[in-house]
Amino acid sequence: MTTRRRFTLTQYLIEQRRRFPSASGDFNALLLDVALACKAIARSVAFGELGGVLGNPSNEVATTVNVQGEQQKKLDVISNEYFTQMTEWGGHLAGMASEEMDLPYQIPENIQRGKYLLVFDPLDGSSNIDVNVTVGSIFSILRAPQDVIDSGRDVVEADFFQPGTQQMAAGYALYGPTTMLVLSVGNGVAGFTLDPNLGQFMLTHPQLHVPEDTNEFAINASNSRFWEAPIKRYVDECLAGKTGPRGKDFNMRWIASMVAEAHRILMRGGVFMYPRDTKDASKPGRLRLLYEANPIGFIMEQAGGRASTGQKPMLSVQPTSLHQRIGLVFGSKNEVERIERYHAEPAKDVEIDNPLFAKRSLFRD
Ligand code: AHG
Numbered sequence: 001m002t003t004r005r006r007f008t009l010t011q012y013l014i015e016q017r018r019r020f021p022s023a024s025g026d027f028n029a030l031l032l033d034v035a036l037a038c039k040a041i042a043r044s045v046a047f048g049e050l051g052g053v054l055g056n057p058s059n060e061v062a063t064t065v066n067v068q069g070e071q072q073k074k075l076d077v078i079s080n081e082y083f084t085q086m087t088e089w090g091g092h093l094a095g096m097a098s099e100e101m102d103l104p105y106q107i108p109e110n111i112q113r114g115k116y117l118l119v120f121d122p123l124d125g126s127s128n129i130d131v132n133v134t135v136g137s138i139f140s141i142l143r144a145p146q147d148v149i150d151s152g153r154d155v156v157e158a159d160f161f162q163p164g165t166q167q168m169a170a171g172y173a174l175y176g177p178t179t180m181l182v183l184s185v186g187n188g189v190a191g192f193t194l195d196p197n198l199g200q201f202m203l204t205h206p207q208l209h210v211p212e213d214t215n216e217f218a219i220n221a222s223n224s225r226f227w228e229a230p231i232k233r234y235v236d237e238c239l240a241g242k243t244g245p246r247g248k249d250f251n252m253r254w255i256a257s258m259v260a261e262a263h264r265i266l267m268r269g270g271v272f273m274y275p276r277d278t279k280d281a282s283k284p285g286r287l288r289l290l291y292e293a294n295p296i297g298f299i300m301e302q303a304g305g306r307a308s309t310g311q312k313p314m315l316s317v318q319p320t321s322l323h324q325r326i327g328l329v330f331g332s333k334n335e336v337e338r339i340e341r342y343h344a345e346p347a348k349d350v351e352i353d354n355p356l357f358a359k360r361s362l363f364r365d
């Protein structure tokens with residue numbers, strides 16, 4: 001048997017850096033620290049019940065509900081610590097922000113501060129931890145504002161309010177049957193598979209591309225009564241299948257780990273929707289802009305797909321708060337553009353003859 005020569009993540013990053021001869025290497029070093037945190041999380045996830053990491057933190061732990069009012073799992077807390085501890089020491093970061101931390105994280109006084117901001121969801125899909133279904137970590141790297149770099153001052157929330165187009169890199173790790181790291185440094189999207197013997201991410205998917213067309217969609221249909229008309233119309237038409245306006249049958253998937261749905265879509269196409277809805281007026285969408293929608297949006301766009309709020313490109317949104325929620329639609333370009341068109345068109349009567357939205361249906365009395 002001949003062994004196939006593969007690039008490691010480190011080699012890939014060095015190759016990418018050749019495009020910027022004056023680059024210091026800080027950026028690559030930071031990405032390798034992020035990858036290390038992901039490897040550590042992958043080990044914790046893999047031990048499951050044996051590692052004592054499933055379930056909720058004990059009552060002695062002060063923070064069991066995060067800033068968004070969501071119950072934190074033990075692994076949410078552990079994963080957050082891996083991220084902060086494995087990336088703060090290197091001297092590359094000016095500060096961090098995470099789903100699991102109310103306020104920006106300050107690099108301790110005794111550690112050198114750098115020019116980047118790291119934003120992350122340490123564990124996405126954490127409702128799936130206890131049932132042994134794929135979860136992942138999502139991250140985004142921004143450049144810190146110049147006055148932060150010059151002064152080394154503490155970071156404030158507003159330092160992170162940069163539209164997604166400003167991301168220097170974004171990616172995710174997937175803790176599934178195999179552990180993978182999917183990354184974009186702004187030059188396409190590459191996928192790496194963790195070789196458990198070597199403990200190294202190996203380049204297995206050098207140039208990921210999202211097919212433009214699809215017949216697969218993902219949405220939590222239990223929210224259908226709260227959807228806005230354009231989303232109702234889109235799903236309606238998918239469900240109507242071959243005999244409906246789309247003239248073809250669609251398939252549906254819902255893992256409830258957005259990162260896993262993003263990966264499926266990168267591998268074989270599809271469209272994911274967690275749109276703005278009327279369920280809770282205080283929450284314009286379920287997912288968070290800075291550490292869920294923007295990094296996944298960046299990956300999608302770099303892979304030839306599209307990410308949108310429904311109304312406008314996700315990466316053009318000006319953030320206004322750290323834990324801001326937003327409606328998110330991403331995936332195969334032609335489907336996302338169709339959904340955007342439905343939002344732009346004047347409202348139509350969506351009560352077409354369809355089992356999901358008929359006057360009497362599965363989802364209505
Ligand atoms: P998190 O675990 O980081 O809080 O995110 C979970 C998100 C996302 O991954 C997933 O798509 C969605 O929540 C699931 O929502 P439902 O509970 O409505 O299925």
Ligand code: MN
Pocket residue numbers: 121123124125292
């Ligand atoms: Mn999440």
Ligand code: MN
Pocket residue numbers: 076099121122123124125126
């Ligand atoms: Mn999370």
